[in-house]
Amino acid sequence: MTSNVAVIAGAGSGLSASLARLLAREGFRVVLAARNVEKLDPLLAQTGAQAVATDVSDAASVQRLFEVVDKAGPLSLVVFNASGRARGPIAELDPEAVRQALLVGAYGGFLVGQQAANRLLSQGSGSIFFTGATASVKGFAGSAGFAMPKFGLRGLAQSMARELAPKNIHVAHFVIDGAIASTGPGEAPDPQERRLSPDAIAEAYLGIHRQNRSAWTWELELRPWVETF
Numbered sequence: 001m002t003s004n005v006a007v008i009a010g011a012g013s014g015l016s017a018s019l020a021r022l023l024a025r026e027g028f029r030v031v032l033a034a035r036n037v038e039k040l041d042p043l044l045a046q047t048g049a050q051a052v053a054t055d056v057s058d059a060a061s062v063q064r065l066f067e068v069v070d071k072a073g074p075l076s077l078v079v080f081n082a083s084g085r086a087r088g089p090i091a092e093l094d095p096e097a098v099r100q101a102l103l104v105g106a107y108g109g110f111l112v113g114q115q116a117a118n119r120l121l122s123q124g125s126g127s128i129f130f131t132g133a134t135a136s137v138k139g140f141a142g143s144a145g146f147a148m149p150k151f152g153l154r155g156l157a158q159s160m161a162r163e164l165a166p167k168n169i170h171v172a173h174f175v176i177d178g179a180i181a182s183t184g185p186g187e188a189p190d191p192q193e194r195r196l197s198p199d200a201i202a203e204a205y206l207g208i209h210r211q212n213r214s215a216w217t218w219e220l221e222l223r224p225w226v227e228t229f
Helices: 015-025 037-047 059-072 095-123 144-167 198-209
Strands: 005-009 029-034 050-053 075-080 126-133 169-176 219-222
Touching: 005 015, 005 059, 005 095, 015 029, 015 037, 015 075, 015 198, 029 037, 029 059, 037 050, 050 059, 059 095, 075 095, 075 198, 095 126, 095 144, 095 169, 126 144, 126 198, 144 169, 144 219, 169 198, 198 219
Parallel strands: 005 029, 005 075, 029 050, 075 126, 126 169, 169 219
Antiparallel strands: none
16 A cells, blocks of 8 residues: 655755655655655665755756656645744845745745646645744744745745635644754754753644644744743
8 A cells, every 4th residue: 555655855864864764654655855865774774755956946856856756645734944044134135045045945945835736736735834934923033044934934834724724624833943963973962941942842733734634834943942932
C-alpha cells in the first residue's frame, strides 16, 4: 500500500529534520527539497526520505520537484520551510541580497504553494503549510530584508487559506516567535527551554495537519515561555 507523501521544501537541520523524522515515523513517504542535497545524507539514512535538488526561487526547478513527487505517491502535506534574509541598516543593504531574499522567501513560497495547490485540488484534500517568524508580523530595525519576504509569505498563506479552505485544502501559517534550539551533534537540549524545541514544533505541525475541517487553524504562533509578546 502506497504511503501518503509529505514534501519539505527548504530542508536542512533543525525544524526540517525534526519534521522529516516525525513524518517518517508516522508512515509518510518524505521528499526533501534543498539546494544542496549532500548535506541531507545523514537525515536520509535516518528517515528513508528521498532528496531532490531544488532552487525554490526557480519555477522550472520547483516544477521538476513536483514531477518527482507525482511518482512517489498520493500527496498529503507540503511544508514550505525555505527562508531568505538580508539584514543590516536600510542605508547599507545590498539590493541584490534583498532581491534574492524576496525570491527565496516569498516568491519561492508562491511557486511551491501553486504546484502543491494544483495537485491537492485534483485530489480534493491535503495541507499546505508555510513557516513564518517573528518578522512575519513585526518589522524590527535592521530587519527590512527579512521582514519583507516574511510579510509577503504570510499574505500568500492568508489568501490561499481563504481561497482553498472551501475546497477542502488546509492552508496554515506558523509564526515561530523565538529562536529554535540547535540539534547539532553533541549539543544537549536546553534544560530551561529558553529556545523552541524543533521536535515540539514538528508535533504542532502534524497536529494541525490532522485537524478536523470543522475547526481548522489558519495561523499558529509558537514561542518559548521567555519570549515577550
